[in-house]
Amino acid sequence: MKKILGIVGSPRLNGNTHVLVSKIIEGAEKAGASGDIILLKDLDIKECDGCHSCWKGNECSKHDDMNKLYPKIIESEIIIFGTPVYWYGPTALMKAFLDRFVYFNCPGNREKIKGKRVLLVVPFEEDDLRTARPLINMFEKSFQYLEMTLIEKIIVPGIGEKGAILKKQERLDKCYELGKKLAIRDEL
Numbered sequence: 001m002k003k004i005l006g007i008v009g010s011p012r013l014n015g016n017t018h019v020l021v022s023k024i025i026e027g028a029e030k031a032g033a034s035g036d037i038i039l040l041k042d043l044d045i046k047e048c049d050g051c052h053s054c055w056k057g058n059e060c061s062k063h064d065d066m067n068k069l070y071p072k073i074i075e076s077e078i079i080i081f082g083t084p085v086y087w088y089g090p091t092a093l094m095k096a097f098l099d100r101f102v103y104f105n106c107p108g109n110r111e112k113i114k115g116k117r118v119l120l121v122v123p124f125e126e127d128d129l130r131t132a133r134p135l136i137n138m139f140e141k142s143f144q145y146l147e148m149t150l151i152e153k154i155i156v157p158g159i160g161e162k163g164a165i166l167k168k169q170e171r172l173d174k175c176y177e178l179g180k181k182l183a184i185r186d187e188l
């Protein structure tokens with residue numbers, strides 16, 4: 001059974017990011033996968049202060065909720081990174097979460113995430129797709145560096161209000177179908 005972890009980096013409960021990530025997980029579960037959604041807003045994840053402890057293979061020196069998340073990340077086959085565009089980048093919640101992936105920099109820990117498949121889910125208000133470009137670049141480079149494989153990007157312009165995504169049924173259906181495929185296929 002495939003394990004799929006959805007990370008929601010929006011501070012809005014039931015916001016657009018949450019809805020999109022949930023649809024993928026819903027589809028995946030329907031097709032037999034085991035899904036889990038993490039709302040970063042509910043966790044205490046401190047910013048990395050660059051102490052380099054984890055780079056040397058030691059436990060992260062921050063004793064916060066990220067230490068509970070590392071095992072979940074490691075045991076998941078597929079990870080969905082969901083964040084709205086905030087000033088042409090991700091939310092601060094998502095950036096703090098990603099920064100803590102330096103834990104996976106030392107050779108011992110890198111093996112634990114190398115080759116994992118990841119998806120990016122990004123809603124935003126402006127209609128211009130280029131709005132998401134800096135954010136996408138940042139994730140593409142980071143995933144490449146971490147040796148994870150970005151298999152799908154769900155980039156949704158033109159949604160600002162909380163719940164605006166609910167009016168885009170076609171998008172939601174696509175996310176649901178995508179989730180089903182993730183559960184049963186090794187390639188998309």
Ligand SMILES: Cc1cc2nc3c(=O)[nH]c(=O)nc-3n(C[C@H](O)[C@H](O)[C@H](O)COP(=O)(O)O)c2cc1C
Nearest residue numbers: 010015016017084085086087088124125126159160
């Ligand atoms: C602090 C902040 C910054 C934002 N910056 C942008 C932006 O640069 N471009 C854009 O298109 N939308 C921007 N937005 C709008 C959000 O991306 C949009 O409302 C999105 O649908 C929120 O997703 P959520 O419901 O998952 O929180 C911003 C919203 C906030 C609160």
